[in-house]
Amino acid sequence: MPELPEAEAARQRIERGALNRTIEEITLGEVSHMDLPDEDDRARLIGTQFTRTHRHGKYIFAGSKDGPWLHIHLGMAGSIRVLDASQDLPDYVRFSVHFEGGSVLHFRDPRKFGHIELIEDVDDFVSEKGLGPDALTIGDNAFSQSVGATKGAVKSALLSQKKLAGVGNLWADEALYRSGIAPDARAVDLSPDRVRNLHKAVLETLQAVVDTGASYEKLPQEWLIHHREAGDACTICDGTIDKKTVGGRTSYFCPNHQKTA
Ligand SMILES: [Zn+2]
Known part of the structure; x- marks a missing residue:
């Protein structure tokens, strides 16, 4: 399931390939039961340009200074490709934004759990969703105050999108x-040093996955992700x-x- 690194990789693809080009057309693939911008919303984007992107947790945004933002949520299996119009259309394309000059931003989604909508303001969106600070940009103090002050299991705190936006099951376990912290440790019982170490581990883990473009097979063999099986040998100790x-x-x-x- 896409987590923050996939969303960040998608944002970077939009940033690299789809900014400052006038939108000429928006086309849909087979989209029954999908939540996508309606005809009026699609018409609002024609003739405009995306000039900036943003990401908060797993939520991706492309917008302009004055216009609406396109909010993209990858769902269970969605992804973004920016291709030239002459290239073969990927499978499962649900939504395509065609730019002047021939590049096309495709939203692929084999399982159709993703969605796209127009929103007016990213900050309003984030507060309406009740999202906590983004996991890649949260500071040490804010991390200690939200995750470190939790009375319950530290893993549940990491997964709570209200405390920290963007950490899912895999990367919580990895961090x-x-x-060296047990998933069921009570967060408030951890020393300030251990909470700081955990914050550092969350950042390093997420950043390393982002740096591979969210290609898990490129992650080092000693990472837990390659050993998620009871009875496998620990790569850190003899356990x-x-x-x-x-x-x-x-x-x-x-x-x-x-x-x-
Ligand atoms: Zn171990």
Whole structure:
């Protein structure tokens, strides 16, 4: 399922390939049951340009100084491609923005759980959704105040989009593994140093995944993502990977080096 790194990779593709070009046409693929801009909203974009992008957690935005923003949510399996009009159309294209000069921004979505809409203001959108600070840009103090002050399991705090926007199951497990903290540790029981280490691990994990363009196979072999199986050997100590349900999600961790306090 796409998480923050996929959303950031998609934002970067839009930033690199789709800014400052006049929108000439918007076309739809097979879109039954999908939530996409209606005819009036699509017409509003014709003749305008995207001049900037933004991302908050898993939410992606492309907009201009005065006009509306296009909000793109990747859902379970969505992705963005910016291609030349002469290139073959990818599979499962649901929504395409055609620019002057021949480049086209495609939204692919095999499973149709993604959606696209026009919104007027990104800050209003973020506050209406009740999203916490973005996980890639949150500062140390804000991280300590939101995640570090949680009375429940630290993993649940990492996954709470109200405390921290953009961390999903895989990268919460990876950051906890890297920082030696058990997923079910009570966040308030962790020392300030351990909370700072966790924040650093969250940032390093997300940034490294973003740097691969969210291609998981390019991540180092010692990462937990390649060892998500109970009984697998820990790559950090002599322990063995175990699994446990925390906050309703399956967590993989090493009980030998990941401690509760
Ligand atoms: Zn270990």
